[in-house]
Amino acid sequence: MKLCDFVVADAILPELAASTKEAAIRAMVASLKDAGSIQPEDEDGIIGAILKREELGSTGIGNGVAVPHTKHASVNKLIATVALAGGGVDFNSLDGEPVYILFLLVSPPDKPGDHLRALESISRHLRNQNFCKFLRQSKTKEAVLDLLQEADNNEI
């Protein structure tokens, strides 16, 4: 699965300035709503579900990365957005460090395989130090999108 198959280009946030985990999640879900990928009436439900998932265990998995996510019946295909927080967000990460790269995923409840494939795609690229470095240097939506496309084409 390629990143560009599920990351909503218009919802990319290259300069997220959020002081808390909740604010970061709200901003990313709002961005998906503004991009038309989720309905306004589902926004609060999705935010609530993501925050509830965080209570089970932080998706700040270390190395400055967070992967907040939820399943939600309102989407019929997996969607995601990417946010870059130059100043770092306290995500209660497993390594105690702030996060700078956030991938937020919303997936349909009946397609766990798609969710796993999306995680595989995200993690495969995030293991690449150059990908992370270039991602954190990207200042515009277009720059981030170009980078995702290059990653999909194995050009990094």
Added chain:
Amino acid sequence: MSESQVYRRKVTVKAEQGLHIRPCTAVAQLAMKYQSRVKLSKDNATPVDAKSILDLMTLAAGPNTELDLEVDGPDAAEALEHLAALFESDFVVQTSPAASP
């Protein structure tokens, strides 16, 4: 210097939704408790470091997937048993964690 033996065992991902972030986190956090090197592989592909959540996510192991667990180091025997038990229990952490988020 003691010689360490490489321990191997096949484990199965029982979780209905496969090895997603929560099970990956449970595996990595348990593996990190041991000095030994812990690796997991699927379908004879290059093994991944089981102490890395990102590495584990790259396995994209769905339900009923069999993985090869390989442990090598001074506490390998104990690590193998506990990790195998974690898979067997469907990733329920056996000991009460200290202050998990």
